[in-house]
Amino acid sequence: MENIYSFLKPIDFIVVVVYLIILVGIGYWVSFIKKRETDENLFLAGHSLGWGSIGLTMWGTNVGPSMLIASASIGYTTGIVAGNFAWYAFVFIFLLAVVFAPRYLHAKVLTLPEFMGKRFGQSTRNILAWYTMITILISWLALTLFAGGILVGQILNLPMWLSVIVLVVIAAFFTIAGGLKAVAYTNVFQMLLLIAVSLILTVVGVQKAGGLMAVYESVPADYWNLLRPMNDASYPWLAIVLGYPIMGVWFWCTDQSMVQSVLGAKSLKQGQLGANFTGWLKILDVALFIIPGIVCFILFPDLQDPDEAYMTMVTRLFPAGMTGLVMAVLIAALVSTIDSALNSLSTVFTMDIYVKKIRTDATQKQIITIGRIVTLVGAVLAILLTLAIDSIKGLNLFDIFQAVLGFIAPPMSVVFLFGVLWKRTTKKAANFALSFGTVISIGTGIVYLFVFPDWEMWPHFLLLSFFIFVILAVLTWVIVIFDKNAISESENVLEFTNLAKPDRKVWILWILLIIVMVGFYLFFNGH
Template identity: 70%
Template sequence: MEIHELLSTVDFVVVGVYVLILVGIGYWASFRNKKEAGENLFLAGNSLNWTSIGFTMWGTNVGPSMLIASASIGYTTGIVAGNFAWYAFIFIFLLAVVFAPRYMGARVQTLPEFMGKRFGDSTRNILAWYTIVTVLISWLSLTLFAGGILIQQILGIPMWLSVIVLIIISSFFTIAGGLKAIAYTNVFQMILLIVVSLALTITGIYKIGGIDTLIAETPSEYWNLFLPADDPNYPWMAIILGYPIMGVWFWCTDQSMVQSVLGAKNIKQGQLGANFTGWLKILDVPLFILPGVICFILYPDLQNPDEAYMTMVTRMFPVGMTGLVMAVLIAALVSTIDSALNALSTVFTMDIYVKKFKPEATKRDEIRTGRIVTALGAVLAIFVTLAINSIKGLNLFDVFQSILGFIAPPMSVVFLFGVMWKKTTTRAVNIILIFGTLLSLGIGVLYLWVFPSATNDFWPHFLLLSFYIFLLLSVLTVILSLTDRSKDKFVSTLDYGELPKLKRSAWLIWAALIIVMIGLYIFFNGN
């Protein structure tokens, strides 16, 4: 029996009520103070506190890949995919103590604007278009693709209709109220997501007979975060070397993730918000991966591991509760998509429209342009998503992570050297952004489509490929910078002011998180 055939009318009524509540919250947040609309659209008038920032960053990250792909990879390999959640604390810390103070000290709205002050308008222009393409592919289209799979499972409707429904709901928040509406609704959505997903995990553990049974009836390697060097899925060397490339890009330089920190009331709130995100990331394993492991015990003959999460929901929860889970899943989709649409709108409006075409633009002009770009980006994302849907035979989790792995190296190199090494030149950065991107994405196309790794065993793991590309681009950056003989080198106009230092209380909070994460890694590598 198909998953959608197990759902009742009550379940769909619950979904409808939830959507109305969601729209109501978004409407209230968007229009309760119209005088601040110009500021709220992009950075929420720099009014976000640490809780909103933490939930927004986590909510942006908790997309369909966490709900479908994470349960799927838990079903097939155990908790090794937890590295993509727990290893992240290092790079969230890097954002809080290195990047965020400089971003906020420079008083920028976008990361291309920041790099423009560091390297000039040419870098800003290249990076703006790079960011737009990245958001369109890695956030909008891939998220819509995974979301379309989920909605297909729930409703049994075609992919194109699933995608259109998702994009319409998401566009409402971005067009109407920008980051302020997203932040308000994310708090509501993420709290509900925690409660429902926790209920699923607890119910599953109870049904199989407790934690002892859970451990006894799964292979011992299911509980190791680091697998042997010859493991075909995620060998420890690939994770140790490859994930940091992705982590720096994703957590420290990606507009969609950093946007909420830029909207903080002050640097203290931004740093606390980042720390809160680190604590929330601990929940990813028990909430999203563990249900897949439980499903492996309860339903070992599942034909499609991508159905693990919804199989657990429809077979274990009563009528009505299943509808609530459906609503929460839709909320997670909306959370990621609307944040991405807002980032896309912000970058185009501030870094291309205002900077290049209309420097004298008023707040009204910026808002109108941002809303038009949001609508156009949504339409374009639909077509890209349908194109991705035509590709068959790829594991959803690996597709997500490998694409991010091939996008990451140029951005990680440019931002790390741009912030940490004063001798980095505009010429070097621009070449890396153009040549490095073509090289990295070109290798990705060969790896995924032309000579797919599934049928060609000469490829190293995609995380190791990401690391090798990063090393090559880093060496090129050093060589190009040291051999740059340009007479008119751009002089950085960045002015951070006095960079704030973490207060003692903040250091204690970070120290506690670091100790907990080290403890988790020791505990889950004892087998």
């Protein structure tokens, strides 16, 4: 089968270049002409967000180019089983709304490391800073570069290493030219455009395949099962039921990028309603991102690489020019994510480690220099990690994403669940779970993915994530029980006795969402 590159026309590449030049132009305007006004207004959204903004922001942060490419890939090979990662999420978004959000807002914190600092002290906050850098480097930088490398490789017919370098060079060019400010300011527009493109892809693809009933009948029956039998090679039901919650707690309840908008809510009620709105929006993920992959399986069943499913649909079903627009928006959104991750990495190291621990009397010039060095080192490390991820065999893009995130999640899930739910949890226990837990989790992931990937005794990677979580939770509990300082330390923790309760409207909307989601699970498991 011909590759993606062969279906692109000169007009597509012209559209990409023109789009990126316009973004750089807007960035220049924002940087120099509107600088004073935008700098003043950029950070004034604190505690002013309503439920609509919160819901759209959380969903938009979760939905990106990597999601489009990866979801279509897994839809092509296995059907809607990957819908669990969208629909099962409502449980953990609910947990954020009724358990975590009241405590975060009660503590009056802007960041989650700050919350952990108030809960356990500065040493825990320091360890969390290192953990945060590792997660940024792996989950936001390397995985985004990997997805971007696949996309650029498909567009330009290049090997992964060259594709990744091209992407980093584009990101660096945007930074120097001031175009990244434009990407940031047009993110909402670009996200809406990507969602509209996916909706059009779904509608056009379904029509071309003969309608909804034809799509339903043209694939194996198990393509429409959310929960698959235990002998299923891709996603057995027990792996999802036990393994996804570890990732779900980490991602939806403790990841700064996801929780940030709830922390900026006008009130607890608005934060809880916003989280509920996110749960409703997540229902759309299957139709927008997974169904195009299933339709691609029907229309183009001889794809050699399932990761090409999304761009195959774009290049075959869209006219020349529109394909270029889709490519341009995907690249711009990827560049935005890469730059944001590099900026976050630099900020965490410079402000939480360098200034607080290494050189407390650092001048502004030294801080800027260190920030630039960290950005450069982070980019190089991310490229090396991306090439390492590319060497993983036997998994498609979606599986790699979930496996890598599954090995990052356990320490944070343990620390936050214990720290929030059990008053007796001590600093010693929290620090152990974060430091030792990170070594165990990532060490197991390296052995699983790189050292012995073909060992037949391995359980599913989601079950491995669950087992690591259980081991860390038991060890954390043991440390608390035997820690002689537990009683004295527990007197100094954040007080959570007079927390505001969700009001009637919040409960009604959450009960409705729970009923709908249970209905989906019953409907999509009768095949």
